[in-house]
Amino acid sequence: MNLNYIEFNKCKDKNRVKKIYIESFEKGERFPFWLLKRCAKESNVIFNAIYDNDKLVGFQYTIKYDNIAYLMYFAIDNDKRNIGYGSEILKQLTNSYNNVLLSIERSTNQKELKYKRKQFYLRNGFIATNK
Secondary structure, eight states: OOOEEEEEEGGGGGGHHHHHHHSOGGGGGGGOOOHHHHHHTTTTTEEEEEEEEEEEEEEEEEEETTTTTEEEEEOOOGGGTTSSSSHHHHHHHHOOSSSOOOOOOOOOTSHHHHHHHHOOOOOOOOOOOOO
16 A cells, blocks of 8 residues: 545546545535635645555545644545555544544444444544544
């Protein structure tokens, strides 16, 4: 695995990143994509397409403040899930910041994507605050 982080505005797969975003998050969970692109111009926002060598695997949208990162959106392409990309990317993110925060929806239904997301983050060292 050779991960490369490319600023969204400089990546060659903008339409594919947008498609991953739309496929990964329900309409009520998404900001308009044009707004993400506009906010990504701010100095404290990191909007990266993530590649393994030259293959797009996903994206990460992070807001940073000092040594705190708020992981706002993070998704791996459906075809590239369950092979370790997500865990490796989170490991690199948590190694870069003292504190990484995120907010996910509550769910107790084990079949829901929301529940599976929470389990993924817990397996990768995140702690549920139930707040």
